[in-house]
Amino acid sequence: MPASTTLPACSVLLLSGGRGQRMGGRDKGLIEWRGQPLIAWLHDLTRPLSDDLIISCNRNTERYAAYADQLVADAHQDFQGPLAGIRAGMAAARHEQMLVLPCDAPLVDRALIESLLAHAGSRPVVIRQGSYWQPLFCLLPTRFKDDLEQAWHAGERSPQRWFGRLSPVAIYCALDDLRLANLNTPETLAENAAPN
Numbered sequence: 001m002p003a004s005t006t007l008p009a010c011s012v013l014l015l016s017g018g019r020g021q022r023m024g025g026r027d028k029g030l031i032e033w034r035g036q037p038l039i040a041w042l043h044d045l046t047r048p049l050s051d052d053l054i055i056s057c058n059r060n061t062e063r064y065a066a067y068a069d070q071l072v073a074d075a076h077q078d079f080q081g082p083l084a085g086i087r088a089g090m091a092a093a094r095h096e097q098m099l100v101l102p103c104d105a106p107l108v109d110r111a112l113i114e115s116l117l118a119h120a121g122s123r124p125v126v127i128r129q130g131s132y133w134q135p136l137f138c139l140l141p142t143r144f145k146d147d148l149e150q151a152w153h154a155g156e157r158s159p160q161r162w163f164g165r166l167s168p169v170a171i172y173c174a175l176d177d178l179r180l181a182n183l184n185t186p187e188t189l190a191e192n193a194a195p196n
Contacts, residue, residue, distance in 0.1 A: 007049065007114065007117045007118075008096075008097055008117055008120045009050070009095050009096075009097070010049065010050055010052075010095050010096075010097040010098060010099050010117065010120070010139065011050060011052040011053075011054060011089070011092075011093035011094055011095040011097070011098040011099070011142070012046045012049060012050045012052065012053045012054065012098070012099045012101070013054045013055075013056060013085070013086065013089035013093070013098050013099065013100045013101070014029075014039060014042050014043070014046070014053070014054070014055045014056070014067075014068075014101055014102075014103050015056050015082050015085045015086070015089075015100065015101070015102045015103060015136060016028065016029030016039055016055055016056060016057045016064065016085075016102075016103035027057075027059055027060050028103055028104045029055075029057065029064065029103035029104070030060060030063055030064075033106060033183065034106075037063075038103050038104055038106055038183065039055065039064065039067050039103050040067065041106035042101055042103055042105070042106060042108070043067040043068075045108060045109070045110065045113070046099065046101070046113070049099070049113065049117075050095070050099070051069065052069055052070070052093065052094045052095055053067070053068050053069045053070075054068060054069065054070045054071070054072055054089050054092055054093065054098075055067060055068040055070075055071050055072070055103075056071075056072050056073070056074075056085030056086075056088055056089055057071060057072075057073065058073050058074055061073075070092050072085070072088035072089055072091070072092050073088060074087075074088060075087075075088070080157060081157050081158075081159075082102070082136055082159055083148075083152070083156070083157055083158065083159045083162060084152075084157075086100060086140070086148070086159065087148055087149070087152055090140070090142055090144070090145040090148055091145065093142045095142065096141060096142055096143070097117075097120050097139055097140070097141055097142065098139070098140045098141075098142050099113065099116065099117070099138075099139050099140075100135075100136060100137070100138050100139075100140055101113075101136070101137060102136045102137070102182065104182050104183050105136075105137070105179075105180060105181065105182055105183070106183065107178055107179050107180075107181055107183075108137070108179050108180070109179055112127075112137070112173075112179050115171050116137070116138065116139040116171060117139060119139070119169050119171065120139055120141075121141075121169070122141060122143075123141070123166065123167055123168055123169050124138055124139065124140045124141065124144070124163055124166050124168040124169070125138060125139040125168065125169045125171060126138040126139075126163055126168040126169070126170060126171070127170075127171050127172075127173055127180065128170040128171065128172050128173070129172075129173050129174070129175050129177065129180065130175050133160055133163055133164065133168070133170075134173075134180060135159035135160055135162075135163040136159065137180060138163070138168070144166065147166070148162065151165075
């Protein structure tokens with residue numbers, strides 16, 4: 001799938017640095033689903049969009065290396081949450097915009113990504129479902145790197161709260177939009193095992 005010339009250049013950050021508690025401590029990005037690791041689905045979708053594909057991972061770096069141009073890890077190895085991964089990605093990103101997606105959302109499609117990229121500008125672009133922001137599905141101007149550093153050192157660990165301060169542009173999705181489904185438990189993986 002060739003990248004559209006109308007889409008802005010962006011770095012891509014795939015978040016795969018979590019503890020995997022709902023998966024019994026397994027590394028979610030490497031769990032097999034429909035014949036390949038979860039990370040492979042996001043890689044295949046986003047690879048045509050960027051020459052700077054970053055994976056945030058805190059273990060199994062030798063396996064993730066095949067899917068990325070850069071690997072980043074949290075500054076502290078005690079799994080401080082997705083904002084730590086975003087922080088590491090922001091420090092490494094080579095473009096002015098960074099697309100962020102979680103590794104356990106393999107049903108994301110090109111149309112959803114294009115809707116984020118179409119609104120690229122000076123503010124973050126974040127998926128919103130009802131009254132709830134989905135900050136792990138976003139397009140983030142990397143100029144907010146210093147703001148994130150300040151918030152982090154002030155103790156902020158919530159992506160919801162940090163993004164909420166930045167007046168993000170909302171891309172609305174239905175509450176039942178399956179493209180945003182997090183397959184982060186054995187049950188949700190099994191429920192979505194067969195293609196629709």
